[in-house]
Every structure is written in C-alpha cells, then in structure tokens.
Amino acid sequence: MDLAAFYELVEKNKSFMIASHVAPDGDSIGSVLALTLALQKIGKKAVPVINDDIPEKYKFLPGSDLIVKETSANYDVLIALDCGDIERLGFDKQLKEYGAIVVNIDHHKSNSYFGDLNLVDSNASSVGEMIYQLLDGKVQIDYDIALNIYTSIITDTGSIRYSNTTPLSLKILAKLVDKGIRPDYVSRQVFERRSxxxxxxxxxxxxxxxxxxxxxxxxxxxxxxxxxxxxxxxxxxxxxxxxxxxxxxxxxxxxxxxxxxxxxxxxxxxxxxxxxxxxxxxxxxxxxxxxxxxxxxxxxxxxxxxxxxxxxxxxxxxxxxxxx
Ligand SMILES: [Mn+2]
Structure with missing residues (x-):
C-alpha cells in the first residue's frame, strides 16, 4: 500500500466524502465512520455517505447519525471504502462529480482499481483493518474510532471464525480491546440480537x-x-x-x-x-x-x-x- 501518497493527499486537501457500498454491512459502516471521525479529529471536513438505509443493529456505532445518502455536494476528495467496483456505490453521477480526486481503499481481490489512488490489499480481513493501519501512529485512536474498527474486523471475519482471520487482525483487535472495547458488548449488538x-x-x-x-x-x-x-x-x-x-x-x-x-x-x-x-x-x-x-x-x-x-x-x- 502506498501510504505516503495517501498521507500527502490528506494533508493537501480540506474536504472529504467518505463513501461505501449499498446494502451496508459492519465493515462498510465501521470503516466509513472510523475514517470520518479520524479526519474530523485532525480538522478536516469529512462527511460519511452511504446510499442506503443503515441497519438498526449498526446504529450503536459512534457517528452513525452523521451518515447521509448521496448528495449533490462535491468535495476535494472522494474516498470509496470496501467497494470492488464503482457500481457498488449505487451513485447516479460520475465519481469525479463528487470529488476531484478519487481514492479507492478496498480488500476485494476482484477490485477494478477505479481510483486515482488505489490502496487494495486482498490479504486484509476487512477495510477496517486497513484503516487501522492507515491511522496507526498518525491519529490518536480514541474509543469511538476503536469501536468502529473493531466492529469492521469482527463482522467481516464472522467473529474471527472465517479463513480471512490473520495474526494481524487478532493483534489489531487486541490493541482495540486495550482501548476499552468490550468484545461481549459488540457481539451482543451485532450477532446476538434478532427480530x-x-x-x-x-x-x-x-x-x-x-x-x-x-x-x-x-x-x-x-x-x-x-x-x-x-x-x-x-x-x-x-x-x-x-x-x-x-x-x-x-x-x-x-x-x-x-x-x-x-x-x-x-x-x-x-x-x-x-x-x-x-x-x-x-x-x-x-x-x-x-x-x-x-x-x-x-x-x-x-x-x-x-x-x-x-x-x-x-x-x-x-x-x-x-x-x-
Ligand atoms: Mn469488507
């Protein structure tokens, strides 16, 4: 991953649309919110955009009330998370109409490299895991950001049961638990409640x-x-x-x-x-x-x-x- 190019881009620009796919899941919502909160923390304008309804069970995530559907506003940078291709965003217009620069951060092997900058790591369990690596050492990962990243990793690995669970995912989860995340609390919100x-x-x-x-x-x-x-x-x-x-x-x-x-x-x-x-x-x-x-x-x-x-x-x- 070309992290230097990403940091430079963040430094040079002011406003960011952080977007992810329709039919949102724990990874898309968690990673969008973690990156949004981190950018806001360093004084940037960041708006989370998901063009679909947010499932009830993810509304406990800090910042979930900030998520808006597709708007006509445009930003310096559009960052698409967890999207293998452009169609997954479910937007009406060309991506360039939302952001002058398009960044694609994803972990799907089939990714079409649609961004001006592409950070694609198919070995990552989740985009949340990639966001952790991007933020680590750059932004103070507080409880709210930690909770979003934890939820990303725990949902895409099916509670660390799937084959995409790696030593790195487990190490990151441990660090997030160190920041006060309670695994039983997240499990109950995400996996142990049914209508x-x-x-x-x-x-x-x-x-x-x-x-x-x-x-x-x-x-x-x-x-x-x-x-x-x-x-x-x-x-x-x-x-x-x-x-x-x-x-x-x-x-x-x-x-x-x-x-x-x-x-x-x-x-x-x-x-x-x-x-x-x-x-x-x-x-x-x-x-x-x-x-x-x-x-x-x-x-x-x-x-x-x-x-x-x-x-x-x-x-x-x-x-x-x-x-x-
Ligand atoms: Mn994912």
Whole structure:
C-alpha cells in the first residue's frame, strides 16, 4: 500500500466524502465512520455517505447519525471504502462529480482499481483493518474510532471464525480491546440480537432446503411472499445462508433471494475448497473466495438451474470428483 501518497493527499486537501457500498454491512459502516471521525479529529471536513438505509443493529456505532445518502455536494476528495467496483456505490453521477480526486481503499481481490489512488490489499480481513493501519501512529485512536474498527474486523471475519482471520487482525483487535472495547458488548449488538420477523423468515427459508451433488451443495430460497408473511425486510435475511453452509459435508451453500423487480439475488458461501468469487464472476458478480454474490434477471427456476450447474462444475474442478 502506498501510504505516503495517501498521507500527502490528506494533508493537501480540506474536504472529504467518505463513501461505501449499498446494502451496508459492519465493515462498510465501521470503516466509513472510523475514517470520518479520524479526519474530523485532525480538522478536516469529512462527511460519511452511504446510499442506503443503515441497519438498526449498526446504529450503536459512534457517528452513525452523521451518515447521509448521496448528495449533490462535491468535495476535494472522494474516498470509496470496501467497494470492488464503482457500481457498488449505487451513485447516479460520475465519481469525479463528487470529488476531484478519487481514492479507492478496498480488500476485494476482484477490485477494478477505479481510483486515482488505489490502496487494495486482498490479504486484509476487512477495510477496517486497513484503516487501522492507515491511522496507526498518525491519529490518536480514541474509543469511538476503536469501536468502529473493531466492529469492521469482527463482522467481516464472522467473529474471527472465517479463513480471512490473520495474526494481524487478532493483534489489531487486541490493541482495540486495550482501548476499552468490550468484545461481549459488540457481539451482543451485532450477532446476538434478532427480530422476531427474522426468526419467522428463517423458519420458512429452512423449509426450502435442498441438498444436491451428493451432499456437497445446500440450497435455500427466500421469496417475496415469505418476506411478506414474516413481515421481514432485507436485513432479516442476513446470516440465513450460514445454516446451509454449516451442514456436515456441504462445500458450497447457495441462497436465492427473489427481489421485488424480478431480479434474483444469489449468495454463495464455501467451506474449504471452492473459490465462490469465481462462480459469482461468471454472472458479473464478485466477492471473496469464501463469500460472494451475484444477481440474475431471469426466471427463478432458470436462475437456480444455471447457478447450481456452475457450482457443480466448480466443485468438480476443485475436487476432481464427479458431481451429480
Ligand atoms: Mn469488507
């Protein structure tokens, strides 16, 4: 990472838009807020922008009330966080209309290097981890900033359970705990609170479970109707795919989500062997080796057939075993 270029850019400019992707998660929100608060602390104008609703469970994060949706204002610098490509921002206009200089800070392997300055580290567990490294020794990381970074790392590593957890992520988490962060408090906010609607949705989603390819693939479906009956929203679908991934013998879990506008959203998770970001890329999606997604505008049945065939092929290629 070219940190010197980043520091120089911060020093020379006054106003910053700190933006991240639609369908925000703990890493996008936490990293946006950590960087925003740090820039404000050194006297810069910094505005956090996420063009979507912030899930309730992340509203405990310091600064979350500062987040605004896309505005027409322009800034010296636009910093995009956790976005593999420009489309993920969900903005209407060209990026240059928001900021004269575009900085791209991300950890997706598939990153398209769309910035004037690109800090891309696919070995980083989360963008929060990258922000910590950027701030370390430059800005006093106070409790509020620490809480945001901690939440970034803990959500993208699934509570330090996923394969992207590294010695560095653990060291940074330890330093943040030293600053007063209580792991049990963050866990309760992020992982241990569920709406009744999400449990009702889980109940009906699990009833769609299908096991394919000799037990190597588990597939789930969430329809618009199921969301309506459970009175659930998009946020309530989070984590449901893991029930399929955790089944003994399953290598790839697939969740098909029917969208309002006849779009099918596909979530992909794998356990050990299959790089699901490559499967997602076949359908213009993206993500990480163990967690990825894509969208198809096709009838549900057709989408399921095409995607599940691609998954079977990937498993065959990866394991050398036949898949039925
Ligand atoms: Mn991330």
């Amino acid at each position: 009744l609607a999400s449990i009702k949705l889980l109940k009906s989603a699990l009833s769609t479970l299908e096991i394919l390819a000799d037990g190597k693939i588990a597939s789930l479906l969430i329809t618009q109707d199921m969301l309506k009956v459970a009175q659930a929203n998009e946020e309530d679908t989070n984590g449901i795919i893991n029930y399929a991934r955790e089944i003994d013998g399953v290598e790839v879990a697939v969740l098909f989500k029917e969208n309002e506008d006849s779009l099918i959203k596909v979530g992909l998770r794998s356990n050990e062997k299959v790089d699901v970001s490559k499967i997602a890329a076949k359908f213009n999606g993206g993500g990480h080796p163990r967690a990825a997604g894509c969208q198809l505008r096709l009838p549900l049945k057709e989408t399921q057939e095409i995607v599940l065939n691609a998954v079977k092929l990937a498993i065959m290629e990866e394991t050398g075993e036949r898949c039925n």
